[in-house]
Amino acid sequence: MNKRRAIVTLLITVGIAWGSLATMLAIGWAPKLGLDLQGGFAVTLVAPEGTEASTLDTAAEIMRRRIENLGGVQEPEIAVVGDRAIVVQLPGVTDRDRALQAVGTTGELSFRPVNGEYLTSPAIEDPDGDHPDGLDPVTGVTLVDDVTMRAYLYDQNEIFVYDVNGAFLTGADITDAQVQFSQSGVSGQWVVVPEFTAEGGEKFREATKVLASYPPGDPRRQLAIVVDGVVFSAPAVAEDVNPAEGLDPNSVVITVGTSGEAQQEAEDLAAILRYGALPTTFERERFESVSATLGEESLKAGLIAGLVGLLLVAGYMLIYYRSLGIVSFIGLTVFGSLLISVIILLGETQGTTLTLAGVTGVIVSIGITLDSYIVYFERIKEEYRKGRGLRPSISHAFESAYRTILTGDTVTLLGAVLLYMLAIGQVKGFALTLGIATVIDIFVAYFYTRPMTYLVGRGPLGDGGVFSVKGAMGKGDIEPSDVELVEVDA
DSSP states (O other): OOHHHHHHHHHHHHHHHHHHHHHHHHTTOOOEEOHHHHOEEEEEEEOOTTOOHHHHHHHHHHHHHHHHHHOSOSOOEEEEETTTEEEEEEETOSOHHHHHHHHHOOOOEEEEEEEEEEEEOTTOSOTTSOOOSSOOSSSOEEEOSSSSEEEEEEETTEEEEEEEOSOSEEGGGEEEEEEEEEOOSSSOEEEEEEEEOHHHHHHHHHHHHHHHTSOTTOGGGBEEEEETTEEEEOOBOOTTOOTTTOOOGGGOOEEEESSTTHHHHHHHHHHHHHHOOOSSOOEEEEEEEEOHHHHHHHHHHHHHHHHHHHHHHHHHHHHHHTHHHHHHHHHHHHHHHHHHHHHHHHHHHHOOEEOHHHHHHHHHHHHHHHHHHHHHHHHHHHHHHTTOOHHHHHHHHHHHHHHHHHHHHHHHHHHHHHHHHHOOTTHHHHHHHHHHHHHHHHHHIIIIIHHHHHHHHHSTTTSSSTTSTGGGSOOOSSOOOSOOOOOOOO
8 A cells, every 4th residue: 555545545545434424413303213212112012812914914014014004103013023013113202192003993883774763871881781892982882793783982971872783895895095184064163084995895885875865863873884893973864865876985084073183193093094994903011211401411421431431441541552553443423424424324315213222232343443453453463573664564564354253243233143143122122222333443453443543553653652563562472573565556
């Protein structure tokens, strides 16, 4: 390596490292923080025994699409764990109940004919002794069984009871759903407009033919729209609908309401219908909540630990390796800039989040890159003590040192890859940052450490006093020569 080539290589490497980080920070990009650093919650959902792996994978993907539809969630981590569990981690979530509904709601839609309805008293909450537990005391309908059902609608101080039959059609007959604000009525209302398949549209038309055959005012003209046992509405077929023709499926709407939360409820319902029902039911096994304050404290503790460790190591390198310690210290800033830049870039493009385990991986990676410097510097000492001059020792030492660095980093990289493939949850974050750091260390060793050490060895810090490179070499059995007999530029 000649001096000109070393300078150009060094400037390009440092420019890429420092420049990329400065650019990302200038445009407002920063690492996306995970659940344990930003706050949020995690929930474990368990499927019934015997659920197939493909069913769990499908459910996890549907949950992911639903959550992304909510907005305000940074990279939901949804992973299948074991034989029948799905772990959902949602950092930065503010509306916990809404997100839980999105991941835990099966989303099973059905359109069911109403056999009859009647109004009862709040004092008679259980007219037939089959009143299910957990009913919303204000509003909501719960279905009792699967075919012939009794549904209770609580509305303030009144209880409506519906008897409904088997479904005319289900969510499988819907291909899309859109939210609209209907101007009908005095104040307007939020509605969901479903789009049926060709077969589903024909089923809907036939269903309304049956309902339209009953006289106006008959409760049997009603069609209950049911999602996961909750009746969103039970509209009656209009009086002008011809029983011979039925209702146009392209004109059907699901009325949600006019309340302050109606728009959000309509959007959630549309997301469930749009992305389909979960292929199986889930029970919530465990729920964990992490406050933003606790996450901030964890991040602060991790950064302090990393900074203290960095300063201690930098001080040691300066004392032991003199001017070479400056090489390693600047190299750590190059290494760190590249690592943080990659983490930010992955966050912006792939939604990857930085967790506390990932911060641990970053701290461990400091040791990895410092090992590379120590291997190289000790090789220089060995060459120098064998009788080579300082400059040839620097050039010859890199070849053998880089082979050692490459071998060690390859083993570490393989371990990180295996850990990422086999681990779950936050351990993946540790493996990811460790793997990225290992690749960057190989890059930095060749394109920064080599030319930087080469230039320092040829400058005033090469052999000019106690703090010089030569001053850190110590003494060996053979006194090295300061005369270079042969040097070949590579």
